Amino acid sequence: MGRKWILFVLLVLLFAPMLALAGGDQEAAQEQVTLQLFRWGSGPGKAAYDAAFARFEMDHPGVTVEMSDVSWGEFVDSMVKFQMAESLPDIVAQYDATIGSFVSFGSLLDLTPYLPEGFKEEFYPGQWDHPVVNGKPYGVTFRNGAHVLFYNVDMFRDAGVDPKGPATTKDVVEAAIACTVDNNGDGTPEQYGYMDAYGDEEGYHQLRSYMYASGRNLVNFDTMEATMNMPEGIAALQMLVDLNVKHKAVPAGALGKAHTLRNEEFANGLGAMVEGGNWIEASIRDAAAGFEYSAVLLPYNSDFVDTQMGGSAAFVAHSVAANSEHPELAAALIVEQLGEAEFIAEYCEARNLLPPRIDVATTNPYWSKGLWPVYVKATTVPNYHALPKHPKVVELSKIMRLAIEKAMMGQATVKEALDEAAVSWNKIK
Amino acid sequence: MRELPACAFFLFCFILTYGYDREMMKPKPLRSNTLGYIFVLPTLLVIMLFIGFPMVRGINDSFRDIELTSGREVKYIGFENFRNLFQDPVFSISVRNSFIFVITSVSFHLVLGFLLALALDRSIVGRLFFRTVNLMPWAMSGVAVAMIWIWMYHPQLSPINDILKSLGIIKKELVYLADPKSAMISVLIAHNWRTFPFAFIVLLSGLQMIPGQLYEAADIDGASGAQKFFRITIPQMLSIVLTVALLDFMWTFVYFDLPWVMTKGGPINSTHLMTTYVYEMAFRFYKFGKAAALSVCILVINFIVAMVYIYFSRKAEAMNE
DSSP states (O other), X not given: OHHHHHHHHHHHHHHHHHHHHHTSOHHHHHHXXXXXXXXXXXXXXXXXXXXXXXXXXXXXXTEEEEEEXXXXXXXXXXXXXXXXXXXXXXXXXXXXXXXXXXXXXXXXXXXXGGOOTTSGGGBOHHHHXXXXXXXXXXXXXXXXXXXXXXXXXXXXXXXXXXXXXXXXXXXHXXXXXXXXXXXXXXXXXXXXXXXXXOSSGGGGHXXXXXHHHTTOOSBOTTXXXXXXXXXXXXXXXXXXXXXIIISOOXXXXXXXXXXXXXHHHHHTTSBSEEEEEGGGHHHHHHSTTOOOEEEEEOOBOTTTOSSOOEEXXXXXXXXXXXXXXXXXXXXXXXXXXXXXXXXXXXXXXXHTOBOSBHHHHHHOGGGGSTTHHHHHHHHHSSEEEOOOOOTTHHHHHHHHHHHXXXXXXXXXOHHHHHHHHHHHHHHHO | OTHHHHHHHHHHHHHHHHHHOHHHHSOOOHHHHHHHHHHHHXXXXXXXXXXXXXXXXXXXXXXXXXXXXXXOOOEEOTTHHHHHHHHOHHHHHHHHHHHHHHHHHHHHHHHHHHHHHHHHTSOOXXXXXXXXXXXXXXXXXXXXXXXXXHHHTOTTTOHHHHHHHHTTSOSSOOOTTTSHHHHHHHHHHHHHHHHHHHHHHHHHHHHHHSOHHHHHHHHHTTOXXXXXXXXXXXXXXXXXHHHHHHHHHHHHHTOOXXXXXXXXXXXXXXXOOHHHHHHHHHHTSOBHHHHHHHHHHHHHHHHHHHHHHHHHHHHHHHHHO
């Protein structure tokens, strides 16, 4: 008898929770939809997301939006893991190094059916085109960056260099030499003319930036054939090699430094110039060195063109995952909130980034102050490029990194290194 | 990844041990062993699920064409991945680098570990403090150690450069991680700083297990310090040294985090190991089939080392009997 009571109690305890769940409000439970948004980064800008989610949830009762983010370094790994498990979150951030790959995987949704009439025209054409692959929009750009050349105006003045900033690559080299100062003659300058770094995959960005400024891409965006070994590419890499090796205007060890380090070194007054995205201005402004700085469009090579021809972009877009169970809702979140002026203005202002929407950039006074007109101009030049939208674009960065390393170490001439890079790329494209 | 060679090692040990032991191979009444099987079952299930299944899956993938960015369907291609791998110049660089990395590390661990173990086996003031301090690098994560050493090696901010300059040893700053000639040595120093404590602690334990009577008897016979070291300490420590060396080899061979964080295989692939190349191929280039083939190569190498260990340990057992 005692054992039967024990068995009875055990059975009640086992089944009671199930009965409670069954008796619950199942209808309401079924209507609850949770959208997942996955991105990298944290800190400033999260408030903009929270506000956008709150507005969306109010307009769509029963829908909750949850966001998860990782550090930038983990983002691609996480996305690959999601891809292998075929369980990408409903909305994912995409940028130039990932959009081509994930479109080729079939992971992202073509947003054409979900975009209202006239939506595209609210964006700068070049910035709208960033997540467009094979003519179809696989995302909506919500932030952008422009690569410019920052320079230390104080150092320029002290060295007798025009404080308006360099316009051509020849100006860059002359300014870098003039600003490299070794006061005590020990062979180690106290101040350098140019900050440089190639120790990670992003290190070759400035090579492509200088190429774009001179009217040439790393690859032909239509045929994907390699063009990095064209004269513009050779001249761009030769300039960087000369700055490092011949003129010693760059701190030693550039091959071993992450590209973010050169930004910090510039911000701390170690050197006179650095090529970088406009987002580094915040760290320059906040740095202890407290010097007067300015920025110009990326200098062009006057041997090839008469004016600056293009800039290098760093867009980020929101995309909808093809495996999303609620693609209409996910697309609606992007169209109604994350692609709208209110979110973009709040987010880009908090993160010191360029808004891709024309109305935000032209009417919000934030983007008319300081160096913003330079950045906005950089995004409206004719050839404003991101990376080629090719699934193997990450291998391209490895190929370029190897070419730069060989040229810097003297293991190959610049032409040999870029010819080898072109052969490698054409073999795998 | 660390568990793969260990699992292979123990599996092989089991097969070879019980293959020799005819007594153990005789069937026994099931009932007497049932409880033992039940206790072992959960662990076996976990091992099969988290080690066995991924290993089999990885070996399987090494014979398939899995390249996410190619647009091709996944299909069986036999040994094609291995053929491509053996023709890949970066593969041969990574194999060479891996062996340099492992052999240098193991040698350093054994020599330094042994010397420190000998020094701290005595009763000296602060023995506990020194033992603790020696273990501290081992407690730190590889990534944290990598970040510390990246700053130690910063050409302009490096304290090492400052010290060397102030001593007049160098005139110009050294660029540790930016030069292919010095990058591997720099990574090795950082790696060995973190990992030598394992050898130290095991060798110290081994020294402490040597019966004191052997040394007392040697003292009575008038043996010198060197004679005691070469005639007692070394022979007694041989099997432990061999165990440490082979385990260290297998673990170092699959080491990944510190080299990847410090250099990502550069400059010019001078620090690319087989493990970093596996990672790059899988998670940067999405070539999972080729990455799996490279992982199988790592497994085979560690398997061979495990067999070597088993052969020598059986020989040692036979000699002791």
